[in-house]
Amino acid sequence: MDILALLRRHGNTLICEGSNGLIFEVTPAGGIGWEYVNPFPNLTPKIPNSTIFRAAKVAENWLKR
Numbered sequence: 001m002d003i004l005a006l007l008r009r010h011g012n013t014l015i016c017e018g019s020n021g022l023i024f025e026v027t028p029a030g031g032i033g034w035e036y037v038n039p040f041p042n043l044t045p046k047i048p049n050s051t052i053f054r055a056a057k058v059a060e061n062w063l064k065r
Contacts, residue, residue, distance in 0.1 A: 006056075014057055021050025025057070 006014045011028040021038030038050040 008057070014055065016052060016055035018052045018054070021052050023052065023055040 005016075008014055008025070012033055013026045014023070015026060016023045022035065023038075024035035025033040027033050038052050041049045042051055
């Protein structure tokens with residue numbers, strides 16, 4: 001299982017469980033702030049279903065550029 005964890009400036013930790021297609025953020029108190037499960041299966045036989053390579057949280061207006 002590939003896991004990437006990034007401590008954010010406000011204290012939350014962004015976690016990407018790449019092989020499970022799961023991204024979520026954990027609060028300092030241990031709660032789940034939000035989560036995303038990749039709904040798109042990979043069609044390549046060598047890659048597990050719904051794998052995510054990397055995750056980064058960006059500002060909401062980032063997509064509007």
